Amino acid sequence: MVIELLKRVPLFADLTESQLEIVSSITSRQEHPAHTVLFRQGDPGETFCIVVRGSVKVFTSNKLGQQKILDVFQTGDSFGELALIDGKPRSATAETLEETVLWTITSESFHLLLRAHYDIAQKIMIQLCNRLRTTNGHVYDLTFLDAPSRIVKNIVRTAKQHGERQGDKIVIRSAFDAEALSGLAGVHLTVLEQVVRELEQRRILTFGSSEFVLDVSKLFQSPYVQ
Incomplete structure (x- = not known):
């Protein structure tokens, strides 16, 4: 091991x-x-x-x-x-x-x-x-990326490191840690929550009780990666 x-x-x-x-x-x-x-x-x-x-x-x-x-x-x-x-x-x-x-x-x-x-x-x-x-x-x-871009980039980073690919989606089998992500992205928690709500509305992010899912195909069709 x-x-x-x-x-x-x-x-x-x-x-x-x-x-x-x-x-x-x-x-x-x-x-x-x-x-x-x-x-x-x-x-x-x-x-x-x-x-x-x-x-x-x-x-x-x-x-x-x-x-x-x-x-x-x-x-x-x-x-x-x-x-x-x-x-x-x-x-x-x-x-x-x-x-x-x-x-x-x-x-x-x-x-x-x-x-x-x-x-x-x-x-x-x-x-x-x-x-x-x-x-x-x-x-x-x-220094150079705006807050939403930093947030999305760190979500993608977490998904790549700890997620499981299932077609166009990546499943991260752990609870979404908003406080930790806001710290990594260098943004206030309220800014993070606003961006996450927008990602949910676009179905880019969906949440379960102990996991969350990133839809890669929807992400690449969104303004966050343009």
Whole structure:
């Protein structure tokens, strides 16, 4: 199971089966109840995490306690890779949203592995460069895209990462997290709710009790992708 999860981690995307076996040897399993703070902004960066089950939000906050959600990680997602490389203080806080199981790798174990396996180190550096390009793209979106476009782009991103394709539709088998999405898109919750209502009216988004569905064909016929 660890190998299958590691295959989904972008940091290890180019590794061979035998290389993934080596990485799996330095992982450990952790279980946390809902609303557990895994680390706080400013803590030493010492651990990389892979979500086996559950979900984790990563956010920053100001002195008034107001939060800016940077991302929400679900099964198969990973976070904290920069801590493995530079060990600098955490730039954000991570908290479980529900009962969550993680596989973790410590910075010390990771550096020992890199020193012993240059072939693995080289492939990981390439993936870190790709991650930086993705971050640059997110900054571009926040700077140049309007609010509805940012919202739709993040819904599509969530669907691609966690959804199941069924013809022209993608089914995301988890509850729609409006607060997390508004944080990712950098918009106020009321703006998000207005856009979501419009998407519902166009039947681009439909909601169930514990899932939501994105109709790709209707999306590409809408003004949101023109």
